[in-house]
């Protein structure tokens with residue numbers, strides 16, 4: 001039974017190895033409903049791998065991951081059923097280039113959720129309008145700026161009201177002047193109650209928008225806390241060293 005206090009996501013002592021190399025070493029974290037949790041850490045610290053294990057794109061070697069009450073690392077679980085509940089946006093290549101913006105947004109609604117074309121497209125257009133891109137519905141992705149494309153990718157990820165949104169460095173490939181519009185949309189999602197786990201290099205954003213910040217180093221959570229705790233008063237020398245480099 002899912003009670004109001006059951007976290008949306010619970011990662012419990014997850015280990016992930018590539019060959020002999022441990023990339024996640026006993027990761028445990030929770031994301032509560034409507035919470036925005038931000039993963040920070042150097043390149044190679046395991047942020048993307050962690051997000052991929054949650055979306056079942058990488059199997060774990062040990063530990064469990066719960067989406068609500070369901071252990072999604074159970075081999076009986078169907079990955080598509082999990083992915084239907086989790087929206088994902090990556091750094092690159094989110095949109096299908098040969099499909100219109102609207103068709104991109106409507107695709108999962110049709111394929112995963114079985115909606116008919118008209119219903120899926122009506123919902124897609126509603127979302128595009130909400131993010132200020134209703135007039136781009138008929139365009140192909142390469143006619144849009146990188147920032148617009150990432151906003152469309154976010155619209156696609158939220159189209160079916162996922163329980164959890166995973167965002168992996170969604171602004172890292174963008175020109176600096178396009179970062180703001182994408183992060184503003186994430187802030188809007190937070191205001192409207194989305195539950196988000198995201199990796200980012202945007203420390204200013206993490207500080208202003210995160211409910212909790214989790215610092216990873218070499219596959220271990222070194223420190224986690226509120227933005228104030230992590231940015232104003234980090235306890236661990238590794239956190240201080242990382243922040244001194246990136247701030």
Ligand code: ADP
Nearest residue numbers: 018023041042043044045046047048049050199
């Ligand atoms: P981050 O997202 O924090 O930069 P990653 O999760 O991408 O870190 O990578 C963590 C470590 O895992 C790195 O050492 C990386 O080289 C390694 N790694 C990631 N994906 C693979 C893979 N498919 N095969 C082997 N090693 C991988």
Ligand code: MG
Nearest residue numbers: 047048049169
């Ligand atoms: Mg990464």
